[in-house]
Amino acid sequence: MNMNDYKDVYVFAEQRNGVIQNVAYELLGKATDLAKELGHQVVAVLLGYGIKDQAQSLVEMGADEVIVIDRPELKDYLTEQYKQAMYQLIMARKPQIVLYGATTIGRDLAPRLACKLHSGLVADCTKLTIELDKEGKKEFYSTRPAFGGNLMATIVCPTSRPQMSTVRPGVMQKLQRDVNRKGIISEFEPVFDEKEFKVRLISTEMNDQKVADISTAKYLVSGGRGVHDAEGFKKLQALADEIGGMVSSSRAMVDAGVMDHAYQVGQTGKTVRPQLYMACGISGAIQHLAGMEESGYIVAINKDKYAPIFSVADLGIVGDLHKIIPMLTERIRREKEQNQ
């Protein structure tokens, strides 16, 4: 393998039902930083069917080039179909770096490709950098949490190409959309081996659309074991409504069946970084902290003054949320009325 043949930073631009996912734009933001350090281009790869008209959106969000693979076989994500198309593209274009969202699609596809390419893949990264190695060469470093978030590990793939990483959604920053930005849009035609298509999609049942996406919330009022039950969450919901925020949950309340998994913050739930995160009755297991510690301002209310959540809180209150939250909601309501 001649490593110098491999060039540019590629982003797998994940789409679902023809809609480009946020994580694709986040990856373009990070890819722009990496490409600048390396003096490379940012290339987005968009796979799907009837999606050509969306390529410009990727240019506006940072891609210098968009390669579209528009085929009926790629309408819905299926491992083998996407693997064949991406593999042929990677062999033809030889990217140095390929980034995927660490979603149920990215984490299904990337390891298949890594194995077929015999190249290194780093999972669920939260930090990507270009640094000089001991010989003064620019090297790509992927950093990720391990041991349930107890430890961070920085991984390198020095001798294989491409270097690939899946990146946790909600961590990297998108660029501002620039509608005047220009880029190349091209198409790639894979040759499919249909004999290998062994998995067939029968049906798709969308989750309840009313379930709010907590990763988009400006303010989150989040509840843990100390909230006790659905009645307790009503108190949090009242406060969230009053400040224009949403309610989220720790794993404990999801496992207890009180809250749906879609609202879970943490290592096995969502990563959030709202301007305000109010942790109510959440002790703060490291797996939970991994999902929220980047929040702008963290308020914690807990009866146990030794709760680990206080180690990441900007403001910690040792007290009873069942009294404090309704009183705070009322206090804010009163203030609003006075100002009207």
Place this chain on the structure above:
Amino acid sequence: MNIIVCVKQVPDTTEIKIDPVKGTLIRDGVPAIMNPDDKGGLELALRLKEQHGATVTVVSMGPPQADVMLREALAMGADRAILISDRKFAGADTLATSYTLAGCIKTLDYDLIIAGRQAIDGDTAQVAPEMAEHLGLPQVTYVVDADITPEGLIVKKENEDCVQTLAVDGKCVLTVLASAFKPRYMTVAGIIDAYNREVEVWSAEKIDVDENLLGLKGSPTKVFRSFPKALKAPGEVHELSDEEAVELIFNRLKEKHII
């Protein structure tokens, strides 16, 4: 039907604490457990065995201590346990690990392979898909339901935004979520029986692999450094009356222009 279940012994990461002075992981006294998603995979295999009849073989790559976890699998109802253990496997990343497991599985008869979604120590979710690629098999990941019907294997996959129902033609690899398959308990008779049975220990010679692709040598990724997560400077913590607490939070939210 022959079902293979891949299992890993892991430290219970919910029990790991950080030494506040040295900033290192305290691993002493942390129990070693069967990885929860893998245990869910074993549970699925045992349910399929009950419904359709099957021989369930558990396969693990790890140090000799993993014996106890494999006996737990036997006590739950697995029929055969294989531990692939060799110093040559040391330092393996996900690619070398998946290659090693595939090299073992190639020598066995199977109709279905089940693994956990991810291990709680590494959290990569890469080993099973990479193993499927080595074996040239299709895969379905994030599985929450699976059944064998007259039309073949039908599985449900849980995505962030939807649940898909998929049909698989022929042999495949499934990775499952622990939350969907609550594992059964071991029975007393099962435990006694498990200690009278053999856990087969296989070295690198016994599996179908090129030794140059094992362990550190076969691993394209290297750990450059590892470090405990930087702790944020602690903020203010107050013990106040409810009224004072409410005023304090209220004022802080105002200063931050949140209200």
